[in-house]
Amino acid sequence: MRVLTRPILEINLDNLLDNYRMLADLAKPAVPAAVVKDDAYGLGAEIVAESLYQKAGCRTFFVAHALEGQKFAGETPEAQIYVLQGIGEDSLPYFRKIPQLLPVICCPEMLGFWQKCGIADRQPAIQIETGLNRLGFREDELAAMSPAERQSFGLVMSHLACGDEKDHFMNAHQIENFERLKQTYFPSLKASLSASDGVFLGDAFHQDMVRLGAAMYGINTAPYRQNQMKNVVTVKAPVLQIARLPKGDFVGYSATYRASSDRRIAIVSIGYGDGLPRSLSNVGKVMFDCGGKLYEARIIGRVSMDNTICDVTNVPDLKVGDMAYLTADFYTPDDVARDAGTIAYELISRLGKNTRFDRRYIG
Amino acid sequence: MRVLTRPILEINLDNLLDNYRMLADLAKPAVPAAVVKDDAYGLGAEIVAESLYQKAGCRTFFVAHALEGQKFAGETPEAQIYVLQGIGEDSLPYFRKIPQLLPVICCPEMLGFWQKCGIADRQPAIQIETGLNRLGFREDELAAMSPAERQSFGLVMSHLACGDEKDHFMNAHQIENFERLKQTYFPSLKASLSASDGVFLGDAFHQDMVRLGAAMYGINTAPYRQNQMKNVVTVKAPVLQIARLPKGDFVGYSATYRASSDRRIAIVSIGYGDGLPRSLSNVGKVMFDCGGKLYEARIIGRVSMDNTICDVTNVPDLKVGDMAYLTADFYTPDDVARDAGTIAYELISRLGKNTRFDRRYIG
Numbered sequence: 001m002r003v004l005t006r007p008i009l010e011i012n013l014d015n016l017l018d019n020y021r022m023l024a025d026l027a028k029p030a031v032p033a034a035v036v037k038d039d040a041y042g043l044g045a046e047i048v049a050e051s052l053y054q055k056a057g058c059r060t061f062f063v064a065h066a067l068e069g070q071k072f073a074g075e076t077p078e079a080q081i082y083v084l085q086g087i088g089e090d091s092l093p094y095f096r097k098i099p100q101l102l103p104v105i106c107c108p109e110m111l112g113f114w115q116k117c118g119i120a121d122r123q124p125a126i127q128i129e130t131g132l133n134r135l136g137f138r139e140d141e142l143a144a145m146s147p148a149e150r151q152s153f154g155l156v157m158s159h160l161a162c163g164d165e166k167d168h169f170m171n172a173h174q175i176e177n178f179e180r181l182k183q184t185y186f187p188s189l190k191a192s193l194s195a196s197d198g199v200f201l202g203d204a205f206h207q208d209m210v211r212l213g214a215a216m217y218g219i220n221t222a223p224y225r226q227n228q229m230k231n232v233v234t235v236k237a238p239v240l241q242i243a244r245l246p247k248g249d250f251v252g253y254s255a256t257y258r259a260s261s262d263r264r265i266a267i268v269s270i271g272y273g274d275g276l277p278r279s280l281s282n283v284g285k286v287m288f289d290c291g292g293k294l295y296e297a298r299i300i301g302r303v304s305m306d307n308t309i310c311d312v313t314n315v316p317d318l319k320v321g322d323m324a325y326l327t328a329d330f331y332t333p334d335d336v337a338r339d340a341g342t343i344a345y346e347l348i349s350r351l352g353k354n355t356r357f358d359r360r361y362i363g
Numbered sequence: 364m365r366v367l368t369r370p371i372l373e374i375n376l377d378n379l380l381d382n383y384r385m386l387a388d389l390a391k392p393a394v395p396a397a398v399v400k401d402d403a404y405g406l407g408a409e410i411v412a413e414s415l416y417q418k419a420g421c422r423t424f425f426v427a428h429a430l431e432g433q434k435f436a437g438e439t440p441e442a443q444i445y446v447l448q449g450i451g452e453d454s455l456p457y458f459r460k461i462p463q464l465l466p467v468i469c470c471p472e473m474l475g476f477w478q479k480c481g482i483a484d485r486q487p488a489i490q491i492e493t494g495l496n497r498l499g500f501r502e503d504e505l506a507a508m509s510p511a512e513r514q515s516f517g518l519v520m521s522h523l524a525c526g527d528e529k530d531h532f533m534n535a536h537q538i539e540n541f542e543r544l545k546q547t548y549f550p551s552l553k554a555s556l557s558a559s560d561g562v563f564l565g566d567a568f569h570q571d572m573v574r575l576g577a578a579m580y581g582i583n584t585a586p587y588r589q590n591q592m593k594n595v596v597t598v599k600a601p602v603l604q605i606a607r608l609p610k611g612d613f614v615g616y617s618a619t620y621r622a623s624s625d626r627r628i629a630i631v632s633i634g635y636g637d638g639l640p641r642s643l644s645n646v647g648k649v650m651f652d653c654g655g656k657l658y659e660a661r662i663i664g665r666v667s668m669d670n671t672i673c674d675v676t677n678v679p680d681l682k683v684g685d686m687a688y689l690t691a692d693f694y695t696p697d698d699v700a701r702d703a704g705t706i707a708y709e710l711i712s713r714l715g716k717n718t719r720f721d722r723r724y725i726g
Contacts, residue, residue, distance in 0.1 A: 081676075
């Protein structure tokens with residue numbers, strides 16, 4: 001028995017690189033770019049970007065904000081770093097300082113700002129709207145641009161709304177819009193339409209460049225079939241205490257669980273303060289590995305900020321200090337997110353933000 | 364019009380200190396302690412603890428993990444810092460290094476570990492179970508302790524399960540258990556039962572020390588009446604783009620919103636990657652302050668990692684670069700959390716983790 005208090009976050013870089021290579025192969029001859037926004041979905045943009053650059057030859061990255069790009073630009077000196085939220089007064093200093101940063105221009109107002117910045121040494125990307133109705137130029141705005149303006153870009157891009165549903169009508173709708181707008185307004189420009197999900201939709205969706213994010217981090221972006229990606233994120237936390245729970249007793253805040261028979265409970269040292277969704281209260285589970293055999297233990301009562309209580313009545317030989325798995329290759333981030341009523345993108349980006357983890361990189 | 368890209372997190376330290384003082388007054392003559400675990404609910408433990416120490420005379424703090432305490436111990440040299448998750452092999456070095464850290468011992472196994480550590484210069488707290496069924500000694504374990512062991516502690520504490528519901532039977536049940544166990548096993552020890560919510564339950568719940576957390580951060584821990592606390596957290600983000608949304612068009616991932624008439628939408632530069640719950644998709648709202656008049660704009664479609672789309676058809680004179688409020692004194696963290704299906708504790712601790720914010724302290 002060991003007494004331990006701290007949760008652990010393991011990030012498997014070997015698996016991440018394997019995922020990147022598999023996706024890049026699938027998208028050939030399109031250029032693979034890596035999406036490392038939001039601190040590489042919380043997994044550490046500096047180490048992830050450097051690994052991709054050094055070990056997998058990645059030379060194009062996407063971030064959301066310029067400040068995210070400046071954190072690793074020095075480690076990836078020959079790479080281009082596209083900034084999806086574009087450029088504004090509050091990010092201009094980063095662009096001035098780092099020539100690798102290329103804004104993705106989303107609207108006429110931002111284009112006007114860019115033109116006045118006086119940064120003449122690089123070609124931004126242009127985002128065009130094809131069906132998502134998020135960021136991007138609408139067709140009337142493209143039509144209003146001058147030929148010189150249109151030729152000032154280095155990449156035309158858009159983004160799929162339903163790329164994770166193979167037969168969704170929106171996919172055909174968006175690629176039709178994309179091809180038409182590209183041919184009409186940017187006939188000679190390099191093009192990018194797909195993120196990870198689009199890679200699985202076939203050649204037409206690959207265009208000149210694919211933007212690899214979620215699937216690289218192990219998420220199943222083609223949920224209509226078994227996941228082909230390797231798991232990247234493992235979270236475990238120690239059992240702080242094991243106790244009897246007498247029949248009739250309540251558990252946790254607001255007394256939302258009541259024992260209908262005598263139970264045994266374990267208090268696990270992780271909570272929503274560590275990024276475990278509170279929506280797992282009374283519906284999620286943790287896993288225990290007892291000598292190679294896996295046991296499920298249901299989360300009972302409310303997940304609190306620092307602790308999660310689970311029913312271990314049927315877990316044999318459990319001791320204080322044993323590790324509960326919150327996510328692993330046998331209970332993946334996709335599985336946990338499903339139990340929590342969300343998606344693995346939100347789950348891992350949230351878990352990865354927390355500084356209380358003992359964070360360990362594999363590979 | 365200004366082009367801006369970055370969300371802003373404002374933390375009002377003046378209001379936080381006012382809340383602390385109000386709660387401390389209410390609990391007199393109990394000693395007020397400040398709960399700054401989870402990086403002060405994401406708001407920055409170092410600056411929050413230092414402010415409370417310097418400006419409000421706070422001399423007792425609670426954290427969850429020892430590593431959280433060591434971050435600000437140097438700024439609060441005369442303070443005691445209780446560590447709620449207690450002590451284990453993985454946190455022992457912090458305790459050895461920092462004499463201010465006092466573990467809260469939760470079970471016999473941890474007590475055994477503490478006794479073998481050879482740290483003789485301080486008195487830990489003991490957590491006892493009174494109804495929450497989370498961390499804490501059960502009565503048979505208290506009965507099994509020797510008199511010398513019982514006298515080794517400096518504080519006996521427990522925690523309320525339903526302190527935010529004034530008339531909940533659990534409150535009477537827990538205080539009865541607490542008084543009985545204290546009298547039986549720790550008759551001469553200082554005692555602490557209540558966090559913020561218990562402060563509002565009356566003198567009997569104050570004991571010798573109250574642990575002020577959520578209400579200090581502006582959360583209504585007595586939701587059976589209007590909130591008396593001042594708001595501490597304001598989040599705003601710039602409008603990146605404004606666009607027409609034609610009747611029949613879909614919005615966002617998985618096309619979960621469809622316009623039943625021509626609308627106008629704004630794309631706001633914040634998403635779940637910044638800590639905005641994805642569960643606000645299609646149900647939450649953002650607020651705009653147009654010349655002193657407030658307007659609500661419903662969130663439509665899925666909240667994505669970096670962007671949130673809202674319907675601004677009825678917001679007059681909106682321009683790119685205008686700020687959308689995600690939470691503020693007129694749409695508090697409690698309000699947002701209600702819309703998101705969670706509690707403000709989870710919301711603010713999550714928002715506060717994100718490094719993409721332009722973080723500003725007031726006061």
